[in-house]
Amino acid sequence: xxxxxxxxxxxxxxxxxxxxxxxxxxxxxxxxxxxxxxxxxxxxxxxxxxxxxxxxxxxxxxxxxxxxxxxxxxxxxxxxxxxxxxxxxxxxxxxxxxxxxxxxxxxxxxxxxxxxxxxxxxxxxxxxxxxxxxxxxxxxxxxxxxxxxxxxxxxxxxxxxxxxxxxxxxxxxxxxxxxxxxxxxxxxxxxxxxxxxxxxxxxxxxxxxxxxxxxxxxxxxxxxx
Ligand SMILES: *Cc1c(COP(=O)(O)O)cnc(C)c1O
Numbered sequence: 001x002x003x004x005x006x007x008x009x010x011x012x013x014x015x016x017x018x019x020x021x022x023x024x025x026x027x028x029x030x031x032x033x034x035x036x037x038x039x040x041x042x043x044x045x046x047x048x049x050x051x052x053x054x055x056x057x058x059x060x061x062x063x064x065x066x067x068x069x070x071x072x073x074x075x076x077x078x079x080x081x082x083x084x085x086x087x088x089x090x091x092x093x094x095x096x097x098x099x100x101x102x103x104x105x106x107x108x109x110x111x112x113x114x115x116x117x118x119x120x121x122x123x124x125x126x127x128x129x130x131x132x133x134x135x136x137x138x139x140x141x142x143x144x145x146x147x148x149x150x151x152x153x154x155x156x157x158x159x160x161x162x163x164x165x166x167x168x169x170x171x172x173x174x175x176x177x178x179x180x181x182x183x184x185x186x187x188x189x190x191x192x193x194x195x196x197x198x199x200x201x202x203x204x205x206x207x208x209x210x211x212x213x214x215x216x217x218x219x220x221x222x223x224x225x
Contacts, residue, residue, distance in 0.1 A: 003032060006216045007039035014210055017203040022066050022192070024213030026051060027220040030058055036216065037063065045087070045211050049075040056082055068152075068192075068211055070124050073097040077104075085110040087152040087192050087211070090124045092139060095146055102145030110149045112192050115174065117167040118156040125153075128174050135178055135186040143185075150190035150208070151175050155198055164198050168205035 001009075007023070014021045022045040025033045033044060037060060046052035047069025056065055064084035071079075071086060073094055079086075080101035089095060089111045102109040113134070116125035126134070131151070134140070140148060153171040155164040171193060179188035194202025196215035203210065214220065 003035040003217060004039040007036050007041045010212055010216060011040065014199075014203065019203060019208050019210055022068070022209055022211045023216055024068065024195075024211050025055075025217065026069075026213065027222060028213075028217045030055065032217055033059060043084075045213075047088075049078050052083075053078050076101045080107065080109065081105045083109065085112065085149070085190075087112045087209075088114045088124070089148075090114045090126060092134065095139075095143060099143035099145045108145055108147050110147050112150045112152040112190060113148060114152045115171055117153040117171050120156060128170075131174065132178070135183055136181070140185045148186040150188050150192065151178075152192035154195070155193070155201075157197075161201065164201045165205060168193055168198075168202055168207070172205050172207075 010021050020043060021041065022043045023036050023041045024045040026047045042062060043064045043066060045066040045068040046055065049071065052065055052067060065082060066085045066087060067079060067083055068087045070088055070090065071094060076097045086098065086109065095111065098109050098111060113131050114125040115131055116127060135148060151171060151174065155167040158164065172191060175188050175191050178186060190208045192209040192211060193207045194210040196212050199210040199212055
């Protein structure tokens with residue numbers, strides 16, 4: 001399968017479910033990203049600030065660049081001028097910095113709160129109670145340069161399909177609970193869940209964004225600079 005065919009295939013399958021494709025282009029060379037772009041893909045996801053800032057000026061300006069990996073506060077300034085969405089917001093301190101850098105470049109930056117739903121103990125992400133406290137508390141009202149548009153989560157890496165369903169269900173449920181509160185600065189329009197291995201499950205559980213890398217571009221080559 002070519003990248004072109006893969007993009008057509010995934011876009012169709014994902015659009016049918018009312019969701020959108022984030023093509024995860026981390027480690028992929030510019031030529032491959034261009035191939036996906038020429039096939040009509042416009043949303044690309046990268047997980048490193050260093051990489052996204054190198055690629056962005058070299059590729060067409062109508063690409064929507066999404067940051068999907070852990071973001072250090074001291075690097076927000078490099079992406080604030082162009083990033084379309086940050087999926088991996090995992091602390092209030094980071095939100096504060098995104099707001100500050102958004103203000104400097106006069107852009108309201110779209111953020112998703114990363115929630116840990118997997119059984120693995122990860123360093124990154126909020127738990128459900130922390131997300132609830134954050135969106136219902138006063139903090140976001142003082143951050144006019146960020147918009148919390150939704151939630152992001154990663155399921156446990158497992159063959160156990162019902163476990164993955166359950167983890168996505170949990171996140172969807174939190175998403176809907178917050179949505180029902182109609183909080184002006186946390187509208188819950190986007191839910192980002194599902195990768196190459198589990199995107200079908202995420203679609204069944206009602207995600208709006210899926211992040212697919214290897215199934216489009218092939219295996220990543222981490223040995224290249
Ligand atoms: C790399 C990555 C993906 C894509 O993973 P694939 O298995 O290649 O589809 C999705 N989300 C995040 C956060 C990633 O870092």
